[in-house]
Amino acid sequence: MSKNVDWAPDLTSETILGRNSFALFGLPVQxxxxxxxxxxxxxxxxxxxxPDRNIDHQEWAILLTSRINQAYVELTNFRLRAELFLKIKTGSEHPSENRKALPKGFLKEVFxxxxxxxxxxxxxxxxxxxxDNCLDDLIALSKQEPLDExxxxxxxxxxxxxENLITAEEK
Known part of the structure; x- marks a missing residue:
């Protein structure tokens, strides 16, 4: 049986767990x-x-809060948002055989x-x-139809x- 709360009647346990993070927050997939x-x-x-405000439905409130927090993290982290975007656009958890591919010459730069x-x-x-250039490229690519996966x-x-290089350098 699904549960919902007064302030969000369309958010049932089925819809909250089944919605992607964009849909959960009512944002377009971009x-x-x-x-x-x-x-x-x-x-x-x-x-x-x-959960403290929903004493009668604490289990549901914990589940809901956890999912809201997870979705928020996914949308505030650009790389995670890009991964979700690609997953939604391709309809696949592992979108392609290219999932480890890099632009030509990029590995030399990394070395x-x-x-x-x-x-x-x-x-x-x-x-x-x-x-920053990589972010700009991703945004530009995301606006192309069809998506160049x-x-x-x-x-x-x-x-x-x-990100790994920047993080390592900051330590």
Missing amino acids: LEIDEDILEERYLKWTQKAH KWNELQEDGSLSIDEVEDRY KRFTEQMNSLKYL
Whole structure:
């Protein structure tokens, strides 16, 4: 039997668990989202769904709050949002055989940056610029119809490498 709450009658246990994070927050499936709307809805819903405010339905409130938090994290992290976007657009958990593919020449750049990092001469600004370019490329690719899944996946994979380099450099 499904349960729902007064403040969100359309959010039943079936719909909350079955909705993707974009749909849960009523946002269009796209990489560029209105972060103010996301934040506003997140705060409103977590406050209303809090288990302390739903004593009669604590299990449901815990489930709902957990799913809201998971969706919020997925949408506020650009890489996770891009992965979800690709999954929705392709209809597949593992969209293609290209899931580990990288743009031509990118691995050479990564090796060069790793060597520079090891000897302490890495310019993090260069890596951050490449990261920003990768974000811009992903946004541009996401707006193309049909989606170029191979190029999108390559850029998304590049983003992971760049995030790792930036994180390692910050330590």
